[in-house]
Every structure is written in C-alpha cells, then in structure tokens.
Amino acid sequence: EAQVTQNPRYLITVTGKKLTVTCSQNMNHEYMSWYRQDPGLGLRQIYYSMNVEVTDKGDVPEGYKVSRKEKRNFPLILESPSPNQTSLYFCASSPRVVETQYFGPGTRLTVL
Amino acid sequence: GQQLNQSPQSMFIQEGEDVSMNCTSSSIFNTWLWYKQDPGEGPVLLIALYKAGELTSNGRLTAQFGITRKDSFLNISASIPSDVGIYFCAGRGQGAQKLVFGQGTRLTINP
Numbered sequence: 717e718a719q720v721t722q723n724p725r726y727l728i729t730v731t732g733k734k735l736t737v738t739c740s741q742n743m744n745h746e747y748m749s750w751y752r753q754d755p756g757l758g759l760r761q762i763y764y765s766m767n768v769e770v771t772d773k774g775d776v777p778e779g780y781k782v783s784r785k786e787k788r789n790f791p792l793i794l795e796s797p798s799p800n801q802t803s804l805y806f807c808a809s810s811p812r813v814v815e816t817q818y819f820g821p822g823t824r825l826t827v828l
Numbered sequence: 829g830q831q832l833n834q835s836p837q838s839m840f841i842q843e844g845e846d847v848s849m850n851c852t853s854s855s856i857f858n859t860w861l862w863y864k865q866d867p868g869e870g871p872v873l874l875i876a877l878y879k880a881g882e883l884t885s886n887g888r889l890t891a892q893f894g895i896t897r898k899d900s901f902l903n904i905s906a907s908i909p910s911d912v913g914i915y916f917c918a919g920r921g922q923g924a925q926k927l928v929f930g931q932g933t934r935l936t937i938n939p
Contacts, residue, residue, distance in 0.1 A: 720870075747925075749926070751929075756837070756931055757931060758832075758834070758916060758929040758930055758931040758932050759871070759916065759918075759929040760929070761926050761927070764925065764926055766925065772925075774926060806870050806871070808870075816873065816876070817873070817927070819870030819871050819872070820870050821868075821869055821870055822868075822869070822870050
C-alpha cells in the first residue's frame with residue numbers, strides 16, 4: 717500500500733532533550749516536506765526537500781533540522797526542543813509535481 | 829511567511845444543507861488545492877485547480893479557481909455526517925516549490 721509513515725505518533729518530552737521524528741514514504745517520491753499544524757494557523761511548512769541531499773527552509777525553520785540521505789526517508793530533528801514547539805507535525809511527499817502531496821498520519825508532540 | 833485568508837473559520841450546519849467556503853490571497857496563484865482533514869489523520873487532497881475560471885467537481889464537492897487568480901471557492905452540496913472535518917485551501921505561486929495553506933474551516937454537522 718502506498719503510504720507515508722511517521723514515528724512516533726505521540727511524544728511527550730522535556731525541554732532540551734533532543735528528539736527525532738522519522739518519516740518514510742514507499743512511493744519513490746522526490747519531494748518531501750514537514751509541516752506543523754497549530755490552531756488558527758493552519759499548516760505551516762518547516763522544511764522541504766526536492767531530492768536526495770537537497771533541502772531548503774520553509775516558513776518556520778527555526779529550531780528544526782532535517783536530512784535527506786535516502787530518497788524514502790526525511791527525518792525531522794529537534795536538537796533542543798522548547799515548549800513553543802508543542803504542535804501536531806505532518807510529513808508529506810509527492811512526485812515531482814508538488815501539488816499532489818500525500819500526508820502522513822501526524823505526530824503529536826508535547827514539550828514540557 | 830505568506831498565508832492565505834480562509835473563511836469562515838468554523839461552520840455549524842444541519843445535515844442536508846449546502847456549504848460554501850472560500851480562500852483569498854494578496855498575490856496571484858497558479859494552482860489552487862482543497863484538502864480535507866478527518867480527526868486524527870493527515871489532510872487528503874479533494875480537488876486540484878490549475879486554470880483561472882476552472883470549475884471542477886468531485887461528487888458533491890465543487891471548487892472554482894477565481895478569475896482574478898487570487899481566490900478560490902469550495903462548495904459542498906447536501907451535507908452528510910461524514911463531511912465533518914477541517915477543510916484547507918492551499919495555493920502555489922508561479923515557480924514556487926512549496927504550497928501555502930489557509931487557516932482551515934472546521935465543519936460541524938448536526939444530524
């Protein structure tokens with residue numbers, strides 16, 4: 717089944733403790749992206765990647781890192797999480813055409 | 829970053845009613861998309877629009893790409909309980925490599 721998977725789905729952590737949220741897609745898509753969803757703000761892009769080893773900042777990249785060493789994986793790294801990074805995070809992928817994005821199920825992160 | 833203005837933010841309707849929502853932008857977009865998010869899940873693409881004036885249907889859903897290229901509309905006819913969720917518009921400007929999303933419209937249906 718074609719899908720985007722994220723792990724973990726839920727995470728509660730404390731300020732400053734490094735964490736990684738994994739994202740994997742099995743559709744051989746070139747384009748991958750991370751979003752955060754906050755009430756009243758919709759979806760805001762954090763980082764995106766056009767292809768392996770090519771990443772670029774979205775609208776809210778501060779406090780996040782990403783890497784794209786393989787086509788199928790696009791992990792999101794929070795080196796030193798803070799409470800304002802408490803949010804619902806979505807990974808998405810698409811073929812070359814950015815429009816047809818497939819979203820993962822989401823990761824709800826709480827930073828205490 | 830740029831954001832689309834989506835309205836209304838929430839709607840409370842009776843089953844069977846028609847629904848309308850819209851999205852506006854201060855800049856021109858080449859593509860308009862409408863997504864739906866069910867509780868606990870990621871957004872799913874409903875309709876994609878690629879040409880100014882384009883009107884596209886997907887079952888009871890109809891969306892239009894505004895003639896000015898700065899707005900888009902989504903209509904749902906004869907709403908049913910499974911239409912409940914959050915609807916997002918998204919747009920892409922010419923040459924842009926990313927989507928800009930609206931704030932979402934939360935639809936609640938009373939049976």
